Amino acid sequence: MxxxxxxxxxxxxxxxxxxxxxxxxxxxxILEKIYTLEGHFDAEKLYESMQNEYRVSLATVYNTxxxxxxxxxxxxxxxxxxxxxxxxxxxxxxxNHSVCIVCGKVKEFTDKKIKKAIQSKExxxxxxxxxxxxxYGVCKKCSKK
Amino acid sequence: MxxxxxxxxxxxxxxxxxxxxxxxxxxxxILEKIYTLEGHFDAEKLYESMQNEYRVSLATVYNTxxxxxxxxxxxxxxxxxxxxxxxxxxxxxxxNHSVCIVCGKVKEFTDKKIKKAIQSKExxxxxxxxxxxxxYGVCKKCSKK
DNA sequence: TTTGTTGCAAAACGTTTGCAGCCTC
DNA sequence: GAGGCTGCAAACGTTTTGCAACAAA
Numbered sequence: 492m493x494x495x496x497x498x499x500x501x502x503x504x505x506x507x508x509x510x511x512x513x514x515x516x517x518x519x520x521i522l523e524k525i526y527t528l529e530g531h532f533d534a535e536k537l538y539e540s541m542q543n544e545y546r547v548s549l550a551t552v553y554n555t556x557x558x559x560x561x562x563x564x565x566x567x568x569x570x571x572x573x574x575x576x577x578x579x580x581x582x583x584x585x586x587n588h589s590v591c592i593v594c595g596k597v598k599e600f601t602d603k604k605i606k607k608a609i610q611s612k613e614x615x616x617x618x619x620x621x622x623x624x625x626x627y628g629v630c631k632k633c634s635k636k
Numbered sequence: 637m638x639x640x641x642x643x644x645x646x647x648x649x650x651x652x653x654x655x656x657x658x659x660x661x662x663x664x665x666i667l668e669k670i671y672t673l674e675g676h677f678d679a680e681k682l683y684e685s686m687q688n689e690y691r692v693s694l695a696t697v698y699n700t701x702x703x704x705x706x707x708x709x710x711x712x713x714x715x716x717x718x719x720x721x722x723x724x725x726x727x728x729x730x731x732n733h734s735v736c737i738v739c740g741k742v743k744e745f746t747d748k749k750i751k752k753a754i755q756s757k758e759x760x761x762x763x764x765x766x767x768x769x770x771x772y773g774v775c776k777k778c779s780k781k
Numbered sequence: 782t783t784t785g786t787t788g789c790a791a792a793a794c795g796t797t798t799g800c801a802g803c804c805t806c
Numbered sequence: 807g808a809g810g811c812t813g814c815a816a817a818c819g820t821t822t823t824g825c826a827a828c829a830a831a
Contacts, residue, residue, distance in 0.1 A: 534820080547788085550787080566772075592705055600759075604756075609750055618773045619772065619773035623770045626766075629763050656810095658806070659806095692813085695797080719794085720796090
């Protein structure tokens with residue numbers, strides 16, 4: 492999927508202005524990098540992948556990821572003991588995961604009925620932006636052990 | 637909700653036997669403690685709450701939580717940077733959470749339509765045991781800031 | 782000019798690991 | 807008796823923090 496990167500930059504700019512945060516080049520460099528990445532990544536991987544283009548510190552990567560999280564531009568997963576996994580939120584349509592409780596393997600799947608049921612949910616005091624579903628169980632490989 | 641604790645113990649015993657693990661008193665003490673706790677707890681809290689009754693090390697708590705996870709008797713949540721949260725799985729019916737991406741507040745809710753949609757999902761190579769749903773957004777308090 | 786943000790390194794935190802002794806099986 | 811399990815403490819890896827220098831507003 493092709494995303495208009497100017498849209499994303501605008502959303503972030505608006506967020507920064509509204510919250511009185513500074514529009515630093517590091518923040519936009521990180522945002523742009525994230526939107527070139529496919530699938531899950533962690534802070535370290537993002538940090539390393541940037542070193543050739545724009546030098547940012549790991550601390551700034553973490554700081555910016557938090558801002559992007561609040562701005563709704565990034566999704567955070569905490570699958571297991573490992574590091575937190577992130578992914579861009581705009582243009583990412585799959586939010587359903589099956590997780591093997593033995594080997595930890597994560598797979599994504601789509602399901603229209605589930606999607607519809609969740610997206611039609613409304614709260615009185617909560618404005619929802621996105622969701623993540625984890626179905627736990629045992630994968631075929633592990634059930635044979 | 638009142639749960640027959642002998643049922644839970646039987647499930648764990650069966651699991652241990654089937655996997656050729658030993659039935660140590662520590663493991664059963666931890667299991668019994670967990671089933672007296674309501675709501676979420678982390679490994680440290682569980683460890684501390686046991687010190688008066690039965691002395692187990694934190695390492696054993698972690699080890700046993702892993703076994704209980706595999707046995708399907710405990711559910712693990714990794715909400716945010718903090719420590720992992722656990723809860724008993726039998727007798728715990730609420731699996732849906734709304735999470736504020738600003739303040740991190742987690743609330744649980746029930747929804748029959750969502751529950752039905754998720755529980756009717758079947759996989760070809762995956763035997764599901766339970767699920768957790770997280771709907772992210774901004775709570776009323778944070779949206780006013 | 783003010784003060785939020787950065788990079789760096791050190792610190793903090795939850796979790797895992799190594800090992801000697803113990804206790805299930 | 808053998809080997810899995812325990813407690814303890816040290817080690818680990820991710821994330822956070824403190825601080826001086828920098829730069830956006």
